[in-house]
Amino acid sequence: xxxxxxxxxxxxxxxxxxxxxxxxxxxxxxxxxxxxxxxxxxxxxxxxxxxxxxxxxxxxxxxxxxxxxxxxxxxxxxxxxxxxxxxxxxxxxxxxxxxxxxxxxxxxxxxxxxxxxxxxxxxxxxxxxxxxxxxxxxxxxxxxxxxxxxxxxxxxxxxxxxxxxxxxxxxxxxxxxxxxxxxxxxxxxxxxxxxxxxxxxxxxxxxxxxxxxxxxxxxxxxxxxxxxxxxxxxxxxxxxxxxxxxxx
Numbered sequence: 059x060x061x062x063x064x065x066x067x068x069x070x071x072x073x074x075x076x077x078x079x080x081x082x083x084x085x086x087x088x089x090x091x092x093x094x095x096x097x098x099x100x101x102x103x104x105x106x107x108x109x110x111x112x113x114x115x116x117x118x119x120x121x122x123x124x125x126x127x128x129x130x131x132x133x134x135x136x137x138x139x140x141x142x143x144x145x146x147x148x149x150x151x152x153x154x155x156x157x158x159x160x161x162x163x164x165x166x167x168x169x170x171x172x173x174x175x176x177x178x179x180x181x182x183x184x185x186x187x188x189x190x191x192x193x194x195x196x197x198x199x200x201x202x203x204x205x206x207x208x209x210x211x212x213x214x215x216x217x218x219x220x221x222x223x224x225x226x227x228x229x230x231x232x233x234x235x236x237x238x239x240x241x242x243x244x245x246x247x248x249x250x251x252x253x254x255x256x257x258x259x260x261x262x263x264x265x266x267x268x269x270x271x272x273x274x275x276x277x278x279x280x281x282x283x284x285x286x287x288x289x290x291x292x293x294x295x296x297x298x299x300x301x302x303x304x305x306x
Contacts, residue, residue, distance in 0.1 A: 061127075062119040079094060080111050190217040198232070200228055
């Protein structure tokens with residue numbers, strides 16, 4: 059049973075789809091074969107359905123699932139909680155996941171090695187670095203601090219976090235702090251908040267100093283989903299985020 063989308067996706071990538079007895083309504087379905095039943099959401103799992111499914115292991119994620127739900131499930135099933143804070147944490151997580159679920163360990167080794175190689179290649183690049191301010195929520199505005207997987211993957215893409223001095227992974231930020239952050243580019247991923255162009259334009263109206271600051275809207279799963287999606291993110295995000303794109 060998996061309580062978070064990127065964990066479910068990674069199980070599928072490791073050939074374990076037939077052994078997934080449940081997922082959340084936010085999780086993807088396999089490309090082939092029957093879909094595991096949905097058992098609630100990431101923030102409101104159906105504890106009764108999960109108990110009835112009698113999973114040997116439940117996958118949870120610190121950033122996706124509520125502590126009280128994880129603790130309740132731990133009362134009747136083993137739970138493994140993922141909490142990667144750096145891209146470098148992901149290969150080990152993939153290998154551990156394969157071992158814990160009797161998935162294809164050869165496939166896990168290949169995926170883990172590919173992530174390590176891709177990350178090493180990005181680390182070795184010499185590119186002009188830019189200062190980025192990344193929004194993850196609106197009403198109020200929330201952004202990334204220094205200790206988060208998302209901030210680290212942006213670092214590999216050549217973007218330095220405008221709030222890197224803050225040790226929190228995520229936090230609320232007001233208009234005054236946003237205005238003084240001096241970013242070269244503003245980033246609006248489409249999850250967890252579904253940012254669209256009018257939201258970015260609203261920020262320009264609220265904080266006129268950003269009238270000419272480039273803004274990029276992009277697929278949020280590339281920034282926040284870890285595991286199988288990490289490799290795709292490392293390969294695609296540098297090109298998506300490199301040009302100062304205006305809102306379309």
